[in-house]
Amino acid sequence: MPTSLVQRCNPVLALYVALAIGAACGLPFLRVSPNRLLSGEPVYLWDVLLQHGSPLVYVLMLDIAVLLCIAVWQPKGLTTQAWVVLAMAAGLSGVWLLASHFATSAIQAENPFSRTALGAGFWALCAMAWMIALDAIDRLQLTTLRRLLVQIALLLPLLLSLNEGQHLSIAKEYANQSDIFVPAILRHLQIVWSAVVPALVIGLLLAWRMTQTQSLRQALFPVLNVIQTIPSIALFGLLMAPLAWMAVQLPALGHAGISGVGIAPAVIALFMYALLPIVRSALAGLEQVPAEAVHAARAMGMSSRQLLWQVELPLALPALLIGLRTAVVQTTGLAAISALVGAGGLGQIMFDGLFSAANELVILGVIPIVLLAMLADTFFKVLSSLINVRPQ
Amino acid sequence: MIRFEHTRKLYDGAAAITDLNLDIQQGELLVLLGPSGSGKSTVLKMVNRMVSHDGGHIFFNGQDINSFNVQDLRRRMGYAIQSVGLFPHRTVAQNIATVPKLLGWDAHRVQARVYELLKLLALDPEPFASRYPHQLSGGQQQRVGVARAMAANPDVLLMDEPFGALDPVTRAALQLSIKTIHRATGKTILFVTHDIDEALLLATRIVLLNQGGIAQVGTPLELLQQPANDFVADFLGRADLGLKQLSLRSIAPHIQAIQGTEPIYAIAHTATLREAISQMATLHVSSLSVTDAAGTVIGQVRAADLLENQHA
Numbered sequence: 001m002p003t004s005l006v007q008r009c010n011p012v013l014a015l016y017v018a019l020a021i022g023a024a025c026g027l028p029f030l031r032v033s034p035n036r037l038l039s040g041e042p043v044y045l046w047d048v049l050l051q052h053g054s055p056l057v058y059v060l061m062l063d064i065a066v067l068l069c070i071a072v073w074q075p076k077g078l079t080t081q082a083w084v085v086l087a088m089a090a091g092l093s094g095v096w097l098l099a100s101h102f103a104t105s106a107i108q109a110e111n112p113f114s115r116t117a118l119g120a121g122f123w124a125l126c127a128m129a130w131m132i133a134l135d136a137i138d139r140l141q142l143t144t145l146r147r148l149l150v151q152i153a154l155l156l157p158l159l160l161s162l163n164e165g166q167h168l169s170i171a172k173e174y175a176n177q178s179d180i181f182v183p184a185i186l187r188h189l190q191i192v193w194s195a196v197v198p199a200l201v202i203g204l205l206l207a208w209r210m211t212q213t214q215s216l217r218q219a220l221f222p223v224l225n226v227i228q229t230i231p232s233i234a235l236f237g238l239l240m241a242p243l244a245w246m247a248v249q250l251p252a253l254g255h256a257g258i259s260g261v262g263i264a265p266a267v268i269a270l271f272m273y274a275l276l277p278i279v280r281s282a283l284a285g286l287e288q289v290p291a292e293a294v295h296a297a298r299a300m301g302m303s304s305r306q307l308l309w310q311v312e313l314p315l316a317l318p319a320l321l322i323g324l325r326t327a328v329v330q331t332t333g334l335a336a337i338s339a340l341v342g343a344g345g346l347g348q349i350m351f352d353g354l355f356s357a358a359n360e361l362v363i364l365g366v367i368p369i370v371l372l373a374m375l376a377d378t379f380f381k382v383l384s385s386l387i388n389v390r391p392q
Numbered sequence: 393m394i395r396f397e398h399t400r401k402l403y404d405g406a407a408a409i410t411d412l413n414l415d416i417q418q419g420e421l422l423v424l425l426g427p428s429g430s431g432k433s434t435v436l437k438m439v440n441r442m443v444s445h446d447g448g449h450i451f452f453n454g455q456d457i458n459s460f461n462v463q464d465l466r467r468r469m470g471y472a473i474q475s476v477g478l479f480p481h482r483t484v485a486q487n488i489a490t491v492p493k494l495l496g497w498d499a500h501r502v503q504a505r506v507y508e509l510l511k512l513l514a515l516d517p518e519p520f521a522s523r524y525p526h527q528l529s530g531g532q533q534q535r536v537g538v539a540r541a542m543a544a545n546p547d548v549l550l551m552d553e554p555f556g557a558l559d560p561v562t563r564a565a566l567q568l569s570i571k572t573i574h575r576a577t578g579k580t581i582l583f584v585t586h587d588i589d590e591a592l593l594l595a596t597r598i599v600l601l602n603q604g605g606i607a608q609v610g611t612p613l614e615l616l617q618q619p620a621n622d623f624v625a626d627f628l629g630r631a632d633l634g635l636k637q638l639s640l641r642s643i644a645p646h647i648q649a650i651q652g653t654e655p656i657y658a659i660a661h662t663a664t665l666r667e668a669i670s671q672m673a674t675l676h677v678s679s680l681s682v683t684d685a686a687g688t689v690i691g692q693v694r695a696a697d698l699l700e701n702q703h704a
Binding site for chain 1: 467
């Protein structure tokens, strides 16, 4: 049976490749400036290649180009997809090494204060390489755990070559600020943890009550939905005034660290955001527990608590985990904004960079947030897949 | 063992059960029979307090059931229902172990009991113990359901139309299993059904319910021979009351020595009158030779004797 061109080839990959070529040609790969304060001159990928390219690099690039062309026309070939993942792992570390060598030679050849910043082209190429690799991994159709391992392998060459980039300005910014990162990450985790754990406990209780009381569901869901539509900055702001007032009225609260600014409004707001996905998924999970299993459990003499722990929760768990994953990923991202009300965390680094026009610092704040969110996402996916191994 | 005294149950002000008096003896297989809405299921569920009664008393081992802790009471009564209600996230073995675990049995005792029950219900423990409910056929699921109900060796088994959703062949096999188990263990069993043949086959005593009250109580034969009123006769199937009686009687008393030629076709000595007559009708003969378990011919039965001697 004849199939159309679009069905046979991989249009997604073709688009990524086109975008990558566009980014390589049209966006500056690096920006070079004589010192930290001046804005840099754009340097394009071909400049870097002309300056530092060895025949080996050209051969490698040609290989990758050929491979990608094959992959566009052979979307079903598993070996091809495996090669694409390998090539992208090499590509990710390749652009990093290219930028690193450029920065090193700029310092040695020109002046020791020169700054080589990563440009939009670099980030776009990295993003494209990542997307191309993910597309290829999807086509390999792996189990969740193997998928995770392949993703780690994809990043491994880049991680191993991270040290090479010590003369890039992003590494210099990091070196200047390295002492604030670990506390910022811990603070970020603390905010997420303090919002999600109570949301999980209270969300579960609410969902459980909702299965018994219809009116609670009718009353609560509109409220949770409205909260979800309030912009996070507005919600932080709305909480500041009453919390500040409470701290004045009840000094004990103030001593406990609760006031209009700081971690308290952040945690309360994030708790409220996390509640909706958790309640909704927990309720969906509890409602799909077969009624006859509940009936049988009661008739065999289970107490309400035993019923909940032994029958209802285990059967609701797969659905609950989906909501919990949403809540954790969402909270990790939103917690960045809570730096605006003085909660600290990685958002603080991001905003410091934003307000001092230091793009590298913004990126240094954002990357850990993205990584934390991805780690949380992967963690819950793996957990879900482990639970679902047990047939339902 | 279980006694109802003037028990009443109201649903929305209307009486579902009116003044029920019934004494269930140890070791009975008592079938609660009746049309839909007769209250048979309600009677069963009142025993383990899945449904509370509104008036009168129910006694279990001489004590009012309301004086028990409700969970203790339920753990002393096995419970099997039509929809089975196995826990989908637990294996067969874990499902069966539910009540023993609730009672705090140690792991060895639980394991031994699970294997014993699987064998009792004709399921091979080796593949089945570790399977999940969705991997079983409907009949196998209900076998596990019955095993689960019997797991903690309860004083009473409550069964609410347990075989109602099964195909006839599977149902017959499970009915046989229940009958065998009842004979072997002497358990008191309360069995709800609307299937007259199932009731006649299983019951040591039948309670026929109609509109929340007892229409008649008696052994299967008593109900067929002396229906108390028109409802009983109609419900049991007025036209073939006689045929149903035949299926409750054995051919054994009608076996006589062979005179003349031995009939060509044979029937086992354990057959019922109904089976014998049915076979004669199919084969167009008026007599059959009777064989014992080993297949040896021990006599013959003749159509005329079977019908004439029926009330003898």
